[in-house]
Each structure stands twice: as C-alpha cells, then as structure tokens.
Amino acid sequence: MKLLSRLVIGLVVLIVLAYAAAVGYMYFNQRALQYDPQGPITTLAETTLSGAENVAIPVDGSVVNGWYQAPAPGKPIIVYYKGNSGSFSAEHERYQQFVADGFGFVAFDYRGFPASPGSISQQGILDDAVAVFDWAAQKGFPLVIWGRSIGSGPSTYVASVRDAKALLLETPFLSAVTVAGERYPYLPVALVMQDQFPVNQWILDVAEPVLIAHGTADTVIEVTNGERLYQLVPNKDELWIVPGGNHGDLWARGIWRQAEPFFERAVATP
Known part of the structure; x- marks a missing residue:
C-alpha cells in the first residue's frame, strides 16, 4: 500500500x-x-488605388503607417480596423471597391504589424485605433467604422469613446478571452490573459447603429460570438449570418452588398 x-x-x-x-x-x-503579425507588405503601386496616399499617423511618439483616400461628395470615410493576420495592405481589393463606389477609407497596421514599428499589446492597439480615428475626423467628412475579426476590439472601443455614423463588425468576438476560453477550456485564461479585448463591455456604450456579420462555419471565432454580441447592441441595425460562411470568405460572399447600404442609411440619418 x-x-x-x-x-x-x-x-x-x-x-x-x-x-x-x-x-x-x-x-x-x-x-x-x-497575434499573427507576419506577412508581406503590398505597395500602393501594386494596386489600382491611384488616388490614395501613404500616411504616417503619429501616436505616442511613434507612428502607424497606412493608406488614405478621400471620399466622393456626400460619401463617408470608412475607418478600417484590420484582422489579426499579416498587413492591412493585403486587403487592397476591399479598398479598391470602397473607392469605386465613392467611399473614402483609411486603413493601417497596428504597431508591431508589418508596416508599423513597435510591439503589440492591447493598449497599443487601442491607442493606435483612437489616433487614426481622430486623424480621419480632422478631414471633415462623415466617418463610419469597420472592424474585422480582432479588429472588432479596437473598432468597438473607438465607437464607444468617439462619435461615428455607424459600426460594422465582421466575424467579431464577444471578447478575446471568451475565444481563448473556448479554445483552451482546461486553462485559467481569464486569470492570466493580458489582452482580453472586452467587446461585450465596450458595446454597451456604443450609440451608433451596428451591423454584425458572421458565418456559421467559422472555426476561428465561433458564430455564437457574433450572435451573443448582437444581443448586447443598444442600437441594432442587422445581424447578417451567412450559412456555411467561414472566417475569411465573407467578402467573397457579399458582405459589401450589406455594408454599402448600411453605411448609406447611417450617413443619411441626421
């Protein structure tokens, strides 16, 4: 014994x-x-964005680098908060479509991602996000916000502390710690995770109309994150759930056909 x-x-x-x-x-x-910050940088010369310019936006003694193009008369600037993987510049197809339909845009890499120097942290991402919004606000055009994946964190935070016309969240999480807990249920992630991005708290202070888009086959951020988050939205516009949609194919499945009229409705509302 x-x-x-x-x-x-x-x-x-x-x-x-x-x-x-x-x-x-x-x-x-x-x-x-x-975070997954590695990836190539596409230059403006490699795109059809002939009217866009490279911008270096100051924040905390450093800069974040991105692209900007002004909108056509009566159209807003889309302040675009990228997802977790690679550089913002990889999504130039989206910006080209924005511009083709008269929208302006500003898109950038958070500090520590390919085009911007520095190290990655939640606070750094939030500071970058607010600085870019404030920079765009000085242009004098209406602003709408688009946050994709991990970008749902900074985009929702910005919408909670600044005034925009609308907030679109593509494949958002309820919070980053929720996703981590779903992925590692046997680990005490809530106790040790530093960058928790509590979107479920920030969304409560968002006055702007909100559209949430998610796919039922998303294996990165499970669709119930978007569904549960939408229930918390104070100013609901639409919950667009795509049967069979995964984490990276909502653009191909027509999210712009939902986003464009949503932004136009929001800008037309006094």
Whole structure:
C-alpha cells in the first residue's frame, strides 16, 4: 500500500507540474500565441488605388503607417480596423471597391504589424485605433467604422469613446478571452490573459447603429460570438449570418452588398 500511495502521489505531482508548466508557457508566450503579425507588405503601386496616399499617423511618439483616400461628395470615410493576420495592405481589393463606389477609407497596421514599428499589446492597439480615428475626423467628412475579426476590439472601443455614423463588425468576438476560453477550456485564461479585448463591455456604450456579420462555419471565432454580441447592441441595425460562411470568405460572399447600404442609411440619418 505504501508503494501504491507513493506512486499515486508522484503521479499527482507530475500532473500538477505539467499543468503549471502549460499555464506558465501560455502566460509568458501569450502574445506570440494570440497575434499573427507576419506577412508581406503590398505597395500602393501594386494596386489600382491611384488616388490614395501613404500616411504616417503619429501616436505616442511613434507612428502607424497606412493608406488614405478621400471620399466622393456626400460619401463617408470608412475607418478600417484590420484582422489579426499579416498587413492591412493585403486587403487592397476591399479598398479598391470602397473607392469605386465613392467611399473614402483609411486603413493601417497596428504597431508591431508589418508596416508599423513597435510591439503589440492591447493598449497599443487601442491607442493606435483612437489616433487614426481622430486623424480621419480632422478631414471633415462623415466617418463610419469597420472592424474585422480582432479588429472588432479596437473598432468597438473607438465607437464607444468617439462619435461615428455607424459600426460594422465582421466575424467579431464577444471578447478575446471568451475565444481563448473556448479554445483552451482546461486553462485559467481569464486569470492570466493580458489582452482580453472586452467587446461585450465596450458595446454597451456604443450609440451608433451596428451591423454584425458572421458565418456559421467559422472555426476561428465561433458564430455564437457574433450572435451573443448582437444581443448586447443598444442600437441594432442587422445581424447578417451567412450559412456555411467561414472566417475569411465573407467578402467573397457579399458582405459589401450589406455594408454599402448600411453605411448609406447611417450617413443619411441626421
């Protein structure tokens, strides 16, 4: 019996040590696990955006780099908050369509992503997001906000502390810690995660009309995140759920056909 007790105690100790090691690894490497900033930078010359310009927007003694184009008369600027992967410039097809339909846009890389120097953190992303919005507001055009994936965090935060005409959230999370908890249910992510992006809290202070788009086959951010978030929206416009849509194909599935009239309705509302 003594030998068996020692074996059981030894096994329990090993399990506890292994669990502690897993938690420690996640804590010290969490931003490397959470963010995916690597990717090539597309230049404006490689796109059809002949009227756009490179911009360097100051924030906290540094800069974030992006592209800007003014809108046609009567149209708004889309302040675009990118997703987690690579550079904003990879999505130039979207900006080209915005411009083709008369919309202006500003899009950029958060600090630590390919086009902007610095290191990644929630606070840095939020500071960058507010600085870009404030920069765009000085142009004198109506502003609408589009946040994609992890960009649903800074976009919702900005909408909660600034005045825009509308907020569109594409494949949003309820919060980043919700997604982490769904992915790692056996780890105490709520206790150790630093960049939690509590969209479910920020959305409560958003006065702008909100459209949420999500796909039922999204395996990165499960569709119930978007559905539950929409229930919290104070000023609901539309919940657009795409059967079979995944995390990266809503543009191909026609999100712009939902976004364009949504933004036009919002801009037309006094």
